[in-house]
Amino acid sequence: MFEQILAPVGESLVLSALLAATPLAVLFVLLGVFRVKAHKAALTSLVLSMLTAVFVWQMPVSQLLSATGEGILYGLIPILWILMNALWIYKLTVVSGWFEVLGARIRRISNDQRVLAIIIAFCFGALLESLAGFGAPVAISAAMLMAAGMKPLKSALVSLLANTAPVAFGSMAAPIVTLAAVTGIDMHTLSQMAGRQTPFVAVIVPLILVFLVDGRRGLRETWKIALVAGLVFGLAQFLTANYIAAELTDIVASVATIPAVLLALRWWKPKTELVFEEAGTDSRIAPLPGAGTVHRGMGATLTEVPQSTRRSTFLSVMPYLVIITVFAVSQIPAIKSWLSSVGSVTFAWPGLNVTDASGKAVAAQTFKLEHLKATGTLLLISGIIVTASYKISFRQALTAYKDTLVQLRFTIVTVMSVLGLSFVMNLSGQTASLGFALASAGGLFILFSPVIGWLGVAITGSDTSSNSLFGLLQVTVAGQAGLDPVLAAATNSSAGVLGKMLSPQNLAVAAAAVGLAGREGDIFRKLIGWSLALLVLFTALVFLQSTPILGWMVP
Template identity: 65%
Template sequence: MFEQILDPIFGSLALSALFAASPLILLFILLGVFRVKAAYAALAGLGLSIILALVGWQMPALQVLGATTAGLFYGVFPILWILINALWVYRLTLATGWFSVLGATIRTVSDDLRVLAILIAFCFGALLESLAGFGAPVAISAAMLIAAGMKPFKAALVSLLANTAPVAFGAMGAPIIVLHGVTGLPMNELAAMAGRQTPLIAVLIPLVLVFIVDGKRGVRETWPVALIAGVAFAGAQFITASYFAVELTDVVASVVTVGAVLLTMRFWKPRHVQTLTPADSAEENLGETEGEGEALDRAAGVGTLTRTRPLPTGTARRTWGALAPYLVIMAIFTLAQIPVIKTWLAEVGSVTFRWPGLDIVDAAGEPVRAQNMTFDHLKATGTLLLFSGIATMALYGVGIREGLRVYRETVYQLRWTILTVTSVLALAFVMNLSGQTASLGFALAATGGFFALLSPLIGWIGVALTGSDTSSNSLFGLLQVTAANQAGLSPVLMAASNSSAGVLGKMLSLQNLAVAAAAVNLPGSEGTLFRKLLPWSLGLLAFITVIIFLQSTPVLGWMVP
């Protein structure tokens, strides 16, 4: 048995935390400063964390190997299992020619890319986040934006930034459910608290999206619909999370927002219709070096493949045919949430086991949760997406041989993404299981009342590292509660802050960056995406940190349930 040590470096918690943070610092410097390929940066961070686990935290070599392989497995299943099957569905629409039809269908709603960014990335992306999560919203919404006429690099930026506010309640409320499980706090209070934090971010996101698409002119000309979308989403999130079911928070919010935007567009139109991304808007406004985004876009090469059968000519049939894969996805995921079916899938399609070679307790002598793995081979998001792809093949008349060929091409397209995701998840597991994550977290928690300002940072780091708000809550949820109790702060506030502020790290996680780059067929663009999104992530983090700090004081303390 291996017992984690909080202060292995010369008996100093502060020095141990500095060493524990070094793999993350190395990863971000390589990615953001030296523009090293994401896969190589992740491998470098993994190598450093393994050395620290062996030498600094004195973890036995076989257990380090077990932690590494556990992270590799988790990277493959469920994360890559989701991504591969989500992109397979997308490539099926390319292979059959339906993707171009989808673009024409989308443009019937509006020709304005700024409005479409709100509808697709913000609204539809939130719906996908509520049903699937784990990268699927970014992959699918980016593909749909390209179909609508947006350049690939811009589509990736918009989809990544939009995948923020819905994340705290994504995957049918999984982050809040996990937070309740690891902290023991009432789930209704955690949901209500998160419902009084993330909506404040949601109000701003549509405005940021239109700025990315068309700069200051975009905000000036489309602020009414952007503001209505943000307020509608925020209000629906607040009401649903506070008074109804946490699992349905994003479903209700996305549907309400779509209705609000469509209703607004019936009575209001922007002064100009933005159908193409101007050279003087987003790249320059984001500080991008001249020509970099353009070169990436030219390298994307996203286009339709050979068709398998003639497409119908009727408008109604073409519309339903273009939307069919996404309707199938929503239908299958909705069916999987019916209590009877959900219970059956859990009983016959779920296996929980201790990962071989791991026997770890934390510094308090409690078994570490991350060494137990759950293999949901039937109810997993990726499996449901696989079923959706098979149904799409049947609807589009794609033969088995053609479907398998597209699947092989999808896996080949993701070859660098596979290396990146598995490496960064291995890094996360080594840090977590060796005790490096605990050392870092406890050092931050030792700051007393100042912890109210550091609590959001912990959640942000957790999501940026793991790529999952659910994983971040499982890593740091109990730590947040323990530190809050020691500092005399509300444990509900600090626990919910881990989830609410953590969503702003989602756009910077290597997994999500790799998903976006692969979705728009821009392998190697992760570093460029990282540099463009970092200011937005840090700016929004500063905003929510101020809100959370005020919620810990009498100024906004009335918002804490």
């Protein structure tokens, strides 16, 4: 048995935490400062973390290798399994020719980049987050923005930043469900608290999106539309999380926001229109043989597709309707129950016997392998349906999948390395040392509580994993410091979403989705300021909620 050590460096928690943070700091510095390619930066940080785990945290080599293997598999399933199938569906739209038609249909809604950033990345992305989660919303919304002509880098930035407000209630409220399980706090109470925090993020995010797309002019000309989107989404989140059900929060919020934005556009439009550049795929994502042909059994080219028929509009958005339908069907109680019973396997990961400093078994030793139930599998089923509907040949579909894997070759290395790093840090005790060091602030803990949540998602790439990792720690320390445990627990989840845009695996997903693998550092540098600024504002909100000023908001 290996028992984690909280303060292995001179018995100092602070020094131990500084050393524990080194692999993660090196990763971000290599990406953001030295512009090292993500897969090389991730491998470097993984090796550094492994060396630190063995020689400082005294983790047995056999268990270290086992922990690394578990992280690598988790990187493959579910994360890469999702990304591979999401990008495959995108490739199928390119093969069939309907990708370009989709761009034309999107521009009929609005030709303004700023408006479509809100509708596609914020609203539609939130709907995908509510059903699928992980990297699917970023990959799919980025592809849709590119279909309408937005440049790849900007598509990645917009999609990543938009994927913040809905994350705490994503995947049918999986983060809140997990948080309730690990803390023992009533799920509805946690949902209420989170529903009184995330709306503040929702109001700000659309304003940042239009600024990202068009700077100060974009904010000046489209702030009303952005504010409508943020207010409606935030209000819907609050009402659903507090009075209906946590699982439905993002579904209700996204479905309510889309018509609200479209209605607002009928009454008010920006003075000028930031028109998309000519639609088309990036040169690094070359169409496969046969692209430009719509496979409707007639061999019609794109120019022959009627540009205003309802049928062509339906066929252009059909892949995304299929995805929504497949995921919605999977959430029907009877089907969801069946998938849970036969669609996943939970087992103790071989070669691991790890306890935390208090002697409790570390949860990360249990691996849940989802096959039929996995988000990636549901996307694969969606892709098969799209292939049949578009009458794409089996050979072309297979070629598209092969090209997807080739495109993702460096991303695969990046994601597996980052998840290996995450599991090594978690199981060796490095992450615990970080968390306990921040938690040792006593009465000032409330200022570090959001940072712990932010750090948890930045490390793991998942709000659910962060809640599993730090949820109980937040509650325990809050009780010792005389703070409200409900506030601290919910803060871990709500603040965590702000770190998702910087998580290395999510950066890799976004870069791969737009054909910019290797430029994760560019995306990181453009987003880190926004992530930290939002974290500061959120910390101020949480501090006020811990005082009589906004303490009435805590259920």
